[in-house]
Amino acid sequence: MKDTEKANKTLTRELKNNSRFASFLKEALENPLVQKQSLASLLILPVQRIPRYLMLAKDLLKKTDSTHKDYELIKKSIDLIMLVTKDVDEGIHENNQRETVLDINRRFTERSNIVDPSRLFIKEGELVKICRNSKKKYIFLLFSDLLIYASPVKTGGGKLKLHRRIEINEGFKVLDLDDTENEKNIMQIITSIKSFDVVAETPHSKKAWLDAFTKTRASNRQQSESSDVNYAPVWQTDVSSNDCYVCKIKFSVFRRRHHCRKCGSLVCNECSKGRTIDKNNERVRVCDYCRKFEPKMELERIDL
Secondary structure, three states, X not given: OOOHHHHXXXXXXXXXXXXXXXXXXXXXXXXXXXXXXXXXXXXXXXXXXXXXXXXXXXXXHHOOOOOOOOHHHHHHHHHHHHHHHHHHHHHHHHHHHHHHXXXXXXXXXXXXXXXXXXXXXXXXEEEEEEXXXXXXXXXXXXXXXXXXXXXXXXXXXXXXXEEEEEEXXXXXXXXXXXXXXXXXXXXXXXXOOOEEEEEOOXXXXXXXXXXXXXXXXXXXOOOOOOOOOOOOOEOOOHHHOOEOOOOOOEOOOOOOOEEOOOOOOEEOOOOOOEEEEOOOOOEEEEOHHHHHHOOOOOOEEOOO
């Protein structure tokens, strides 16, 4: 019963592409034993019968005296039927979610296999990502263990270009940020690989996304936030400050903006000559503040 939706899709596809199969089903309808019931109607019967059994049992309970020996048995049967109904409904829902994952996978222009037997689709929608020097609208796709953002390709047809995939694990969390003078409906997505702010179109949309993220985290109960996770900083946007975070001197053609990879602040070259090794085993820039207040970091000073 959990594969009902998949069976119906297969039937629809075969009726369209297999003329011999379609002719066979048409001839079968003329058989008296079939009683004019199509294969599609027969496939849905097991699912349709369960709520009918429940209605029958409830009606029987109403007409049974509470002192009758079968009264308690009927009550137990109702509870069992309700459990089966819930299990079937959840199974059908999960199967539909997996089918959606397959459909989404076909929308990507490049080879990007996101299909996994345990992966379920949660939510899709547009969010504006705040980048270091611009704001970009992306299609965000949330799954039970994965977050993807992509952009529609110009050729149309619903195709998507994948920009980044982020695993939802112990190093993933989402913060509900207060509105500012310039931005409303802000959320902050924080991971060990990349962290950034996103903006929803309306307060209702923001709440829907926060609820979806909460649901996703709840479905991964075995994963808890770890104090050992080194979260990636949210980079300060280029237009947010004209001064170096450390020395407070204004940026210019000769004093260019840089980002500290530890705290994400805008700093000048003179105040960010420290280097450390990141998770990709690459040497990256850190500011003088981080060098001073993060003694546990393995840092080196480089004069450039």
